[in-house]
Amino acid sequence: MTETRVVVGASGAGKQALLSGPAAMLSAVLGLSRVDLRPEWDLAGTAATLDQAGATLPVVPFDVRQASQALMLLDVLVSQIETDGLLGR
Amino acid sequence: MIKGADVQTEVALMRRLQRIGALPPGSLALAYQPDQCDLLVIQDGAGARSGGAGLDQGAAGRPLWLIDTGGRLSDPAHGPTPLGEAAIRQVLQALLPAQADPPVPADADQAPLAQQLRQRLAGRSGRAVLSLDGVPVLLLDFAAGTARALHSARQADNLPGLLGPGFERLVLQPVSAAQAGAEDDAPPLPLTPLLWQTALRMRMVPRLLAPMTESTALRMTQWPDFRVLAHRHDDFRLCSLLLKQASTATAAADLLEIDPGAVRAFFNAAYLSGHASPEHISLLPPPATAPEGPRFAPGPAVAQHARRRQETGP
Numbered sequence: 033m034t035e036t037r038v039v040v041g042a043s044g045a046g047k048q049a050l051l052s053g054p055a056a057m058l059s060a061v062l063g064l065s066r067v068d069l070r071p072e073w074d075l076a077g078t079a080a081t082l083d084q085a086g087a088t089l090p091v092v093p094f095d096v097r098q099a100s101q102a103l104m105l106l107d108v109l110v111s112q113i114e115t116d117g118l119l120g121r
Numbered sequence: 122m123i124k125g126a127d128v129q130t131e132v133a134l135m136r137r138l139q140r141i142g143a144l145p146p147g148s149l150a151l152a153y154q155p156d157q158c159d160l161l162v163i164q165d166g167a168g169a170r171s172g173g174a175g176l177d178q179g180a181a182g183r184p185l186w187l188i189d190t191g192g193r194l195s196d197p198a199h200g201p202t203p204l205g206e207a208a209i210r211q212v213l214q215a216l217l218p219a220q221a222d223p224p225v226p227a228d229a230d231q232a233p234l235a236q237q238l239r240q241r242l243a244g245r246s247g248r249a250v251l252s253l254d255g256v257p258v259l260l261l262d263f264a265a266g267t268a269r270a271l272h273s274a275r276q277a278d279n280l281p282g283l284l285g286p287g288f289e290r291l292v293l294q295p296v297s298a299a300q301a302g303a304e305d306d307a308p309p310l311p312l313t314p315l316l317w318q319t320a321l322r323m324r325m326v327p328r329l330l331a332p333m334t335e336s337t338a339l340r341m342t343q344w345p346d347f348r349v350l351a352h353r354h355d356d357f358r359l360c361s362l363l364l365k366q367a368s369t370a371t372a373a374a375d376l377l378e379i380d381p382g383a384v385r386a387f388f389n390a391a392y393l394s395g396h397a398s399p400e401h402i403s404l405l406p407p408p409a410t411a412p413e414g415p416r417f418a419p420g421p422a423v424a425q426h427a428r429r430r431q432e433t434g435p
Contacts, residue, residue, distance in 0.1 A: 075346055075347075076346065079343055079344055079346075080343070083343060088343060088344065088364055089344070090344045090347070090357075090360070090361075091344060091347070092347045093347060100352075104347075104352055107352075107354055107357055108357050108361075111354070111357040111358040111360070111361040112361045114358060114361070115358070115361040115362045115365055115366075116365075118362070118376055118377075119362075119365060119366055
């Protein structure tokens with residue numbers, strides 16, 4: 033069974049553990065809440081940092097107060113799991 | 122110059138004049154300064170004739186036409202009768218400077234537009250103007266990653282809807298002195314999302330952008346900004362697939378059971394915005410040859426369940 037994990041608001045240490053560990057084998061999505069409060073947040077830079085760490089994860093800005101946006105995280109995660117399954121990973 | 126017209130009217134008129142005049146490509150361009158114009162076209166309406174006369178005073182002999190709401194052109198010096206195609210062609214061809222050889226289009230030896238845009242995006246430097254049928258529409262700032270609507274395009278409420286269907290007629294041009302000062306007049310738009318949305322609106326039955334072909338396998342190099350993707354479930358699935366495995370459009374459509382046209386539109390968007398790069402090999406194995414073993418592929422059923430939940434709420 034593919035191990036799956038959703039990281040929402042994880043601590044810095046948690047994120048680092050995920051990235052430096054088996055992140056490449058995980059179906060994961062990184063959700064960033066409250067981006068609306070930080071419009072200058074560099075989403076592309078966040079994605080680039082993840083890439084450099086060897087984990088090309090989807091970085092999803094979302095508003096945790098809206099169910100549809102939280103479900104979007106699951107939607108992305110499902111697409112990751114589906115792909116792993118289709119490719120036999 | 123078309124005084125008082127919206128961008129759709131301008132583009133439609135420029136296309137029409139190009140066709141009627143049988144003019145060489147690139148010989149017709151819209152200018153917004155009266156002293157730069159060889160031909161004035163003014164939106165017909167109250168005061169147009171007196172205003173047009175004022176504009177015409179500075180250039181004796183310069184043609185002045187009126188265009189009504191139906192797109193009909195007339196010469197106020199000869200009354201309201203619409204100009205026929207022969208009369209329009211005669212004026213346009215008389216405006217062309219005498220040339221021994223037909224002019225060579227400025228971009229004849231250039232890469233396809235999509236490739237030019239990708240290179241400029243990757244270079245992150247310089248600026249350029251994007252013109253549609255000779256109408257300057259956007260000022261692109263590759264260093265800042267922004268685009269600003271120019272002139273009448275500032276009133277356009279759907280720029281991707283304007284640019285997408287006319288993508289093959291778009292031209293990247295140097296910034297003129299007059300356009301260089303336009304940056305303060307319009308709000309900056311994020312360039313990459315604008316290109317992504319433009320690619321999705323190219324045509325009803327999308328074809329892959331040159332130099333991509335049906336045998337081109339595309340690989341995503343990074344997840345796009347999710348504000349670009351909006352909430353399109355199939356685009357999530359394509360991103361997930363193409364990040365892990367290069368694929369042709371047909372193979373991806375078959376594997377994910379998505380309409381091939383939608384996949385081609387996604388390929389165009391991912392390529393144009395620089396989020397994906399072509400690989401000319403197809404690496405996808407047929408499903409029957411996938412390795413045996415425990416695996417979980419939720420597939421469309423689970424995906425549709427998630428989608429239904431989103432649509433109906435918790």
